[in-house]
Amino acid sequence: MASGMSDVEKNSYTDPTTVPVSDPLDPKYGDETPEYDAVFGEIREGQVNYKSVGWIMATIIMLKTIIALGVLAMPTVLSATGGVPGSLIIIAIGLITTWSGHVVGLFKKNHPEVYSMDGVGYVLAGRFGRELYSVAYPLFMIFLSGSGFVAISIAFNAVTAYGTCTVAWVVVAMVGTFALASIQTLSKVSILGWIGFVSVMSAILIITIAVGIQDRPSAAPQTGPWDKDISAVNHAGTFLGGMGAVSTVVFSYSGTPAFFNVVGEMRNPKNYDRALYCCQSIVTATYLTIGIVVYYFCGQYLANPALGSAGVIIKKVAYAVALPGLFVSVTIYTHVGAKMIFVRLLRGSDHLTSHSFVHWATWLGCVGGCVTLSFILAEAIPFFGDLVNLIGATLGTFMCMVSNGWMWLHDNWHRRHEDKSLYFKALVVLNVFLIVAGAFIMITGTWAAAVSIRNSYATGNISRPFSCADNSNSS
Template identity: 40%
Template sequence: MTTKESDFVVGSHIAHSGKDSIKDVESKSDDKEKTGEENVFETHEGEMEFKTLKWPMAAIVMTKIQFGLGILSVPSAFASLGAVPGIIILLLMAAMTTWGSMVTYRFRHFHRSTHSVPDIAMIMGGEPARIAIFSFYILYIAFVLGAQILSISIAFNAITAHGTCTVVFTVVAMILVTIIGSFRTYRMLSWLSWIGVLAVLSSVLILTIALGVGPDRPAAAPAVGPYDKEVVATKSTTLADAMLAIVNLLFAYAASPMFVSIVPEMPNPKDFPKALYVCQASITVVYIALGVTIYYYTGQYIASPALGSANEIIKRVSYGVALVGLIAGGSNIAHSLSISVFVQAMRNSPHFKANNWVFWAVWIGCVAGVSVFSFIIASSVPFFNALLGLIGSVFSAFFCLGFPSAVWFYLFWAQEPNRSWTASFKSRSVSLWLKAVMNAGIILITLFIAAAGLYASVESIDNQFATGSVGQPFSCADTSNTSG
């Protein structure tokens, strides 16, 4: 197996010396004997069935995980960057995260036992890599869930005009996502995901229509007198503000590393690309259409989350409609993180797919544990934009961009046995060279976003505490700025 276009096995993984066609990947992975691995949710007699998620339902689950927080932060990012740079960067993030999801999907075709990112790390770097990446992954998704819990508490504050202490609302949000997130499979959550997507979309449409046809000015605009919204195609801004906006746009696609854990629950994993393309294309169109519209009507007075941009009545109505969607999004994220923890802890146990009290005790414990951890994050960092920026710079850049590109090099750029580096480099096809350059570029972008985005997020957090524009950790203060 030393010809230019042949596939070969190196250690525990399959590598390509010539091309990375998805048809080649699928043909090599359909036969269990060729991969030597069994699907992580392969069902045997007496075990629970997990592979029940058809691709249309998978698409809506992915859309709900991705959509809820992104649409609430995109308009403010456009306000910081200007509409044109904002749209260009958003499209770039959509393209790179879609590519990254396809890379991890292809990896799983070679390794059917793969469930989530930590499994990929295990195969690439052994147990130390699995432990390191798994720890980092838990922190990442816990921060994402924390942001979702924070948004739910903001919604409760807005709807009730700060009816009680914010910590109480945050606890209620944590309990809700724990209960709903403990549903056993993604399929059980899929119908709630449909409702959730419609709820968030409806709430943003209500806000958009109210801003477009209503006589009132944006909530943050001066109460009387003329005002300038400063709606521009391009905008000069500071590095810190620009990077905070960029990482918020990246966070709009922050759920993409979780998508690989959906594949094992699909009865026909080859349908995953269809679900991925439907998800990414639809949310990108919605992000641009509604993001630009809301920015046009609010300009520099856009709130973040965006639902707070209109007057008090519209704010309460918008948050009221969105609440179901925010809870559904949080529940999906809680489920995704919990199932990853559960699989890592239990996959070698006889109780892994057994419908008994041990299974349920460990499963409920996983969901409760990640929800409590995320609650602590949400209560400790009580500001929405800066929290998303912190997640985007430290975690999203690595998991959404850099890590998939490293996986691509592992899969398709490995050294061929019994061939010198010089001969191996000469054997690469033009297509593979172009993809190598692209992935190297993505890794460089990752490093820049991580460094500059972290600087911007820390500066924003420091400024907000210094000016007193946010409350203290575990504060009862109103996070929605809604008057009674």
């Protein structure tokens, strides 16, 4: 722990050297005092009760944190690597992030005072760690929200056949997200999560069925012979292309850091793992299904995002159905990013849970600041798409792989002298691998994203800041 802590810090954070390791099989695992929470303090009637999320609601929130924009890129992963390697990458990253999510639950149990990644940083590396994660986590969520704003503008342009300036649609996305993300608790946001989940899954189902029953993809020659050029292994692929595919899958699973917010607001954290396993199973099955089916039927004539692979009419229908889901995803990204800042600012004061002016001004200010930054980044950076890939390769991988391995080792490394079992050694190897593999993906993914940015400049494929141009290929 960092030296020279204030009294507030001493009272708010547990000495990690005295923390017992949680056993999820212990019947007392996840038990809590309903009247008091280590983060939100005493829970009083008439105040904001953040501890109100059940495990089904938690599952839906997790699903919408993960299944968003990334699912539409799964067919391109198989296209870059081939059907077999692409499928194995999806399964492997799914298993890795499931373990990472499990570590989140264990770490929260061991350190109940931790609400979000800033608290994780403090436990791992003192004040420096807290400040590092206090910047990295909201920034990551802000970039995700900005990417979501762009996706919403694409959807509106697709549905309206480029009805107005693209910036106007991004403004609509920003205003709508501010209104929805201002909902105070995740339990209420989870109601939107149901709508978003049904929306995205319906859009996926529409495009999956459409590409299966149509004669040929819309981008393929409409007369004469044509070749999908699908392969079990893409022997013509490059190393950078393969690592770009890995980074895409990691990015698509990188909602794991937000799981701290979820378990922190669950009524009974004992059920966290149940929600986690349900979420990860559905996510992996969905990624595999849309990836394999769309790649098999479209091959080299695959559109990116995948919703455009079945022609103009289906594209409009799919985007119209997906719009609520896109809004909900961006809402959750904004909510959890703003909530971390909000909790840090008001933690330890009555304003955190009371309906005071300070409470509402701080909360709305945090949400408003996040959506404003997301809007500026999405519209002001001409190579924003490549930059999102860069941020995903760095911050996303760092927070959903490297940090989780570090967390487990932090809480368990002291057991190495008394626990000589093969099981413990295997867990040590697994978490060291998580750190090493995460670092490798960070480096290679950053390299691939940087090359993509350079190529975009070289080919002139760079848009202007605040451009009104159609970004949906509808005009």
